[in-house]
Amino acid sequence: xxKILLLGNPNVGKSVVFSKLTGTSVVSSNxxxxxxxxxxxxMKWNDEIVxxxxxxxxxxxxxxxxxEEVAVEMLDEGDLIINVVDSTNLERNLNLTLQLxxxxxxxxxxxxFWDETEHKGINIDVEKLEKYFNVPVIxxxxxxxxxxxxIIRKFDYDKVVDHNYxxxxxxxxxxxxxxxxxQKINYKEHSFSDLMExxxxxxxxxxxxxxxxxxxSFMIIRxxxxxxxxxxxxxxxxVLYRPLIAQLSGILxxxxxxxxxxxxxxxxxxxxxxxSFGLLTTGIYIPLAAVLPYIISFYFxxxxxxxxxxxPRISVLVDNVMHRVGLHGFSIIPLILxxxxxxxxxxxxxxLESKREKFIASTLMATTxxxxxxxxxxxxxxxxxxxxxxxxxxxxxxxxxxxxxxLMNKLVPGFSTDLLLELPSFRLPSISxxxxxLLMRILGFLKEALPMVLLGVFIINIFYTxxxxxYLTKVTxxxxxxxxxxxxxxxxxxxxxxLRKDLAMGVLLPLGLTAKQxxxxxxxxxxxxxxxxxxxxxxxxxxxxxxxxxxxxxxxSTVIVGGYINFAFQGDGFxxxxxxxxxxxxxxxxxxxxxxxEEIRSA
Amino acid sequence: xTKVKLTKVNSNSKCRVLSxxxxxxMQTKLENLGIRIGNEITVVNSSFIGGPITVLAGNTKVAIGxxxxxxxxxxxxx
Numbered sequence: 182x183x184k185i186l187l188l189g190n191p192n193v194g195k196s197v198v199f200s201k202l203t204g205t206s207v208v209s210s211n212x213x214x215x216x217x218x219x220x221x222x223x224m225k226w227n228d229e230i231v232x233x234x235x236x237x238x239x240x241x242x243x244x245x246x247x248x249e250e251v252a253v254e255m256l257d258e259g260d261l262i263i264n265v266v267d268s269t270n271l272e273r274n275l276n277l278t279l280q281l282x283x284x285x286x287x288x289x290x291x292x293x294f295w296d297e298t299e300h301k302g303i304n305i306d307v308e309k310l311e312k313y314f315n316v317p318v319i320x321x322x323x324x325x326x327x328x329x330x331x332i333i334r335k336f337d338y339d340k341v342v343d344h345n346y347x348x349x350x351x352x353x354x355x356x357x358x359x360x361x362x363x364q365k366i367n368y369k370e371h372s373f374s375d376l377m378e379x380x381x382x383x384x385x386x387x388x389x390x391x392x393x394x395x396x397x398s399f400m401i402i403r404x405x406x407x408x409x410x411x412x413x414x415x416x417x418x419x420v421l422y423r424p425l426i427a428q429l430s431g432i433l434x435x436x437x438x439x440x441x442x443x444x445x446x447x448x449x450x451x452x453x454x455x456x457s458f459g460l461l462t463t464g465i466y467i468p469l470a471a472v473l474p475y476i477i478s479f480y481f482x483x484x485x486x487x488x489x490x491x492x493p494r495i496s497v498l499v500d501n502v503m504h505r506v507g508l509h510g511f512s513i514i515p516l517i518l519x520x521x522x523x524x525x526x527x528x529x530x531x532x533l534e535s536k537r538e539k540f541i542a543s544t545l546m547a548t549t550x551x552x553x554x555x556x557x558x559x560x561x562x563x564x565x566x567x568x569x570x571x572x573x574x575x576x577x578x579x580x581x582x583x584x585x586x587x588l589m590n591k592l593v594p595g596f597s598t599d600l601l602l603e604l605p606s607f608r609l610p611s612i613s614x615x616x617x618x619l620l621m622r623i624l625g626f627l628k629e630a631l632p633m634v635l636l637g638v639f640i641i642n643i644f645y646t647x648x649x650x651x652y653l654t655k656v657t658x659x660x661x662x663x664x665x666x667x668x669x670x671x672x673x674x675x676x677x678x679x680l681r682k683d684l685a686m687g688v689l690l691p692l693g694l695t696a697k698q699x700x701x702x703x704x705x706x707x708x709x710x711x712x713x714x715x716x717x718x719x720x721x722x723x724x725x726x727x728x729x730x731x732x733x734x735x736x737x738s739t740v741i742v743g744g745y746i747n748f749a750f751q752g753d754g755f756x757x758x759x760x761x762x763x764x765x766x767x768x769x770x771x772x773x774x775x776x777x778x779e780e781i782r783s784a
Numbered sequence: 785x786t787k788v789k790l791t792k793v794n795s796n797s798k799c800r801v802l803s804x805x806x807x808x809x810m811q812t813k814l815e816n817l818g819i820r821i822g823n824e825i826t827v828v829n830s831s832f833i834g835g836p837i838t839v840l841a842g843n844t845k846v847a848i849g850x851x852x853x854x855x856x857x858x859x860x861x862x
């Protein structure tokens with residue numbers, strides 16, 4: 182099978198070209214490093230099936246991070262390279278192009294974002310460029326589908342050119358020559374979009390703007406999420422689904438193992454979708470009615486921010502803060518993604534350069550960032566006691582973030598790098614791309630969550646029947662009761678949390694917790710351990726040794742934070758006299774000497 | 785024309801890159817983003833209490849961490 186590689190710098194639209202050619206959906210965003218692993222897809226071409234590979238973006242064939250290494254390794258496999266080039270940044274992009282031309286693999290060049298060149302006053306002489314390289318050069322605007330037919334027509338291109346541009350310096354001087362010959366730029370006036378880009382970067386205006394954007398995002402997420410639940414999900418389950426399942430319950434006799442496994446236990450004689458814990462009740466109610474609405478609203482907002490190109494601006498604004506925990510501004514992007522799901526975030530952490538940075542970012546994420554699946558349940562369960570409890574939850578997690586971040590910065594060996602980040606131009610997101618990406622993430626959630634929650638409900642029923650929960654409650658219960666002040670049965674939630682955190686929250690509902698206990702458990706479920714899906718990825722990315730260290734940090738944090746909330750939370754709020762010592766403790770932590778003088782290396 | 789660190793350049797000033805006081809890897813990474821010796825770049829946002837510096841190189845805005853920016857030597861164009 183013919184293999185076609187899509188290669189190019191980060192954020193030049195390779196993934197969009199890939200989606201349009203193969204019809205396979207991949208996540209694309211308006212910032213560098215969205216694709217960290219290659220994706221394969223197929224398309225039919227002249228009665229032949231060809232394989233198309235979307236390779237992570239790279240600036241050079243001398244890799245500086247994992248994603249770039251993947252790109253270089255892929256080279257040997259290709260029968261044809263499509264070099265996707267950002268035509269609004271031709272000079273910089275040609276560095277990779279010239280390196281690829283030396284590889285003696287048939288190649289065609291796609292000058293992407295062609296529609297933007299005119300608006301930016303850039304004029305590129307395509308014919309001249311073709312003559313320089315002696316390979317086909319095709320202007321494209323992938324999001325609009327322009328130029329893709331011409332590319333497909335060249336899939337049988339098999340001529341190999343023989344170029345040798347010499348070392349780095351000679352290559353750049355050659356690029357300089359080519360650019361001055363083929364490209365003319367008429368600088369245009371500062372546009373509105375340029376002005377907005379500058380305002381979002383300068384701290385004085387950028388921080389207020391970021392605060393407003395985050396606030397609006399939260400409001401949309403909550404409003405849309407609640408709207409979906411109240412007007413669509415609940416009516417569906419109550420009006421349409423309940424009669425069906427009640428009938429099934431009758432057929433199954435209203436009690437017994439099979440009945441309870443499928444329909445669940447009847448609560449006061451009727452089905453309770455949240456508390457019955459049958460496969461066809463709670464097992465599908467949690468993922469579809471309680472969590473899915475928030476998945477939709479969260480990823481809709483995230484998708485917009487990604488495609489506009491706003492996220493890298495946040496990186497710049499928080500760079501200072503992130504240095505205090507041994508990271509730099511770029512690492513905020515995986516941490517933001519983690520609020521959706523920790524799994525893609527764990528993959529995005531690959532883009533960080535040093536082992537130390539990867540360890541710190543992974544541990545911070547797994548310990549302190551709740552995913553939207555859990556948050557959907559937290560908003561429902563903890564939020565019912567009052568909005569301030571949600572604020573307490575975030576306050577505790579932020580303080581924990583600062584503490585373990587600062588400690589890791591002091592104690593984890595290795596080096597950290599400095600921020601160096603391309604800031605994409607703001608682009609108006611195309612509605613169809615935003616919704617396609619949303620749909621893909623929804624399907625991804627369903628594929629991941631449905632089986633896991635069903636498996637969890639199945640296990641819960643088996644454990645109840647076999648009395649395993651009773652046993653575990655006896656063994657670990659006193660610990661939970663004495664240190665955390667939660668009912669002994671809360672251990673069930675901690676066990677289910679290994680599978681999925683939303684299900685674990687669901688397990689808490691029948692326990693009739695107080696506000697304080699619900700707060701404690703919601704926080705502990707964030708901290709104590711990642712869900713199995715995240716764990717598997719982290720284990721692969723960090724290795725056994727570092728994963729053990731990260732786990733030790735999580736478990737220690739769990740005991741300390743759980744015990745602390747039990748100690749400091751009195752009545753319906755934190756006792757201020759018991760919060761103040763935290764500040765003193767932080768001063769002590771801040772005074773711990775660094776293991777080594779912080780090295781900012783670019784090596 | 786004087787040699788200064790990139791961190792000392794005011795916003796909206798144009799300057800020419802003279803040298804890098806860092807390893808070859810730092811140089812490669814900067815070159816990949818269009819910041820090369822001899823090139824002209826414009827400082828869009830200068831550093832604010834130790835934060836990164838944003839420059840315009842060619843048509844791309846690039847954010848450079850303060851510590852790295854201190855190792856980039858430029859001359860300011862009048």
